[in-house]
Amino acid sequence: MIKLTLVAGARPNFMKIAPIIHAIIKSKSEGNAIDYRLIHTGQHYDKKMSGDFFEQLNIPEPHANLGGGGGTQAEQTAAIMIAFEKELMENRPDLVIVVGDVTSTLACSIAAKKLVIDVAHVEGGIRSGDLSMPEEINRMVTDSITDHFFTTSEIANTNLRNLGFSEDKIHFVGNTMIDTLMANMPKFKKPEGEIFEKIQPKEYFVMTMHRPANVDQEEKLKEMIQAIITGTQGLPVIFPVHPRTAKNLQNMGINHESLHMTEPLSYLEFNYLVKNAKGVITDSGGITEEASVMNVPCITLRDNTERAETIELGTNELIGTDPIKLAPYLDKLMKGEWKSYKGIPLWDGKTSERIVEKILDIYTK
Numbered sequence: 001m002i003k004l005t006l007v008a009g010a011r012p013n014f015m016k017i018a019p020i021i022h023a024i025i026k027s028k029s030e031g032n033a034i035d036y037r038l039i040h041t042g043q044h045y046d047k048k049m050s051g052d053f054f055e056q057l058n059i060p061e062p063h064a065n066l067g068g069g070g071g072t073q074a075e076q077t078a079a080i081m082i083a084f085e086k087e088l089m090e091n092r093p094d095l096v097i098v099v100g101d102v103t104s105t106l107a108c109s110i111a112a113k114k115l116v117i118d119v120a121h122v123e124g125g126i127r128s129g130d131l132s133m134p135e136e137i138n139r140m141v142t143d144s145i146t147d148h149f150f151t152t153s154e155i156a157n158t159n160l161r162n163l164g165f166s167e168d169k170i171h172f173v174g175n176t177m178i179d180t181l182m183a184n185m186p187k188f189k190k191p192e193g194e195i196f197e198k199i200q201p202k203e204y205f206v207m208t209m210h211r212p213a214n215v216d217q218e219e220k221l222k223e224m225i226q227a228i229i230t231g232t233q234g235l236p237v238i239f240p241v242h243p244r245t246a247k248n249l250q251n252m253g254i255n256h257e258s259l260h261m262t263e264p265l266s267y268l269e270f271n272y273l274v275k276n277a278k279g280v281i282t283d284s285g286g287i288t289e290e291a292s293v294m295n296v297p298c299i300t301l302r303d304n305t306e307r308a309e310t311i312e313l314g315t316n317e318l319i320g321t322d323p324i325k326l327a328p329y330l331d332k333l334m335k336g337e338w339k340s341y342k343g344i345p346l347w348d349g350k351t352s353e354r355i356v357e358k359i360l361d362i363y364t365k
Contacts, residue, residue, distance in 0.1 A: 001033045002363045005093040005112075009041035009068070009080070009104030012177075012286050014053035015267065016099040016122060019179035021059055023352035032360055037091055041080045041104040042067040056187075056267050057180060063091075073103060073134060080107035088115050094363055095120055098142065099176070101135040101306075109142045122176060122355065124149030125156030128306040139306070148362065150355050153309045153344070173354040174346030181271065181290050182349035188272035195236065195260045201276040204236040209301065211283045218252055220323070224301065227323040228281055229256045231330030237281075238273055240265045279333050288316040293347060297338040299329050313342040 004024065008017045017038070024036050040062035054061060064087055068080035080103065088096070088111065096112040098105045099122040109119050124143050128136050143149070149165070151157050152175040160170050190196055207228060209221075228237060239261045241249065249261065265273070274280055274290060279297040282288065285307050291298040292314025300318045310316035315338065319325045332338060346354075 001035060002095070002359065003091075003093040004034065004036040004359070005088070005091070005096045006036055006038050007041060007084075007096065007098045007104055007108045008038065008062075010100075010102040011053065013099050013102060013104065014057060014059065015180045015286070016176045017097075018053075018057040018059045019176050019183065019352035020097065020099075020122070020355055022183075023356040026353075027356045027360070033364075034356070034360065037063040037093065039063065039084065039087060039108075040065045041084070041108065042069045053267060057184065068104070068107075076103050077107045080104055081111045084108045084111045085115065088112060088117060093117060095148075095359065097122060099123060101126075101138045101142075103134070103138065105142050106138040109145055113145045118147040119145065120148040120150060120359070121146040122150045123152055123156075125151050125160040125170070126153075126306040127156075127159050128304045130304045136306075148358075150351075150358070152347075153307075155308050171355075171358050172346065173358065174348060174351035175289060175344075176351045176355070177286060177289055178293055178347040179349050179352050181293060184268060184271070185275070187268055188275060189268050190272055191262070191265055191269040193262070195238070195262070199236050199238070202278045204238060204273075204277060205232050205279050205281060206270075206273050206277045207237050207239045207281045208287060209239075209283050211302065220321075221249075222252060222254060223323040224321075224326070225254055225256070225259065227326040228330075229258055231327055231334070232258065233334060234258055235278065236260055238262060238277075240270060279330075279338075288314065289347075292316055292341050292344070295341040297333050299326070299333070301326075309344050313344045315339060315341050 006017055008014050024034055028034055042065050066080055066083035068076055068083060095118045097120045098109050112119050121142055124146055130136055149160055149170050150173045151170060157170055157172055237259050239259060241261045274296055275294050277296055280287060280291045281299045283301045288298050288300055288307055288310040292310045295315060298316040300316055301321055303320050305318050311318055317329055319329055
């Protein structure tokens, strides 16, 4: 029996881990000797950021919740490591699977390797080159001690080869987030509320911002939002507000007739909005992947990205964090002159099946 421990902690993790759980359950039902424990580190601990996902993505309740939320990054990392070490000592697996690039990814990888347990990194090998991002540190450290990489792109494969990892550790499987997207697209639902009743398909924008480079400087944030309002020419801009950003915006008194700030939305509601939007303006990496596959124009307010394939083959454009650079891109989008999705290899909804097949191949030899 192959015993797996799957780790999830923050909102993006649940989208990446859900289809892997479904593939494991399916494989087990077909007679394969494989089983899992799902560990929620508690990194995101409010219902909107985690609880809704278990219900909407049809994930079984976790076997354990480590309660590692809150505090500084160092405090959170330490709390998760201590609790996860205890979990592993009580329920030792053959393989720990971590996903993405959050604090939980780093903390659980270190705890597992110190107990001489194999680690697989789903989304291994992606890089932004920006060491000011905590996520980049998490990726680098996790990858440095990982035994098997399940990669999303040839770019990630090349990054890992350049670091000296052998081909037998690099498994190009695709993107589990796209598995989740494709499985749930028929279930997307319009959010409830007055503004959502008024908007028409392809006649509004979706916006997300949460990175410090964009939201922590008051004047720059005001300029960016003004540039967005001007460039979208009066169309509604739906802005589900991250708690960090909400606080800053309240202090600044930012208010525009076409800017509609909402509570954070569930997965099915948010992606309903993205799928039907004229365009997306974001500083999130994962949203660029989903927007690309749904062929929705996407503008990324960052100076770098770890998902270059969304620019080369997707609908994403990286424009930086200077508000002045936004106008020509929005003008092009409003004129209907945006590029179309070309198709990214293996982003086909079957990534998780490939991951489970590869694990069976490796651990039943």
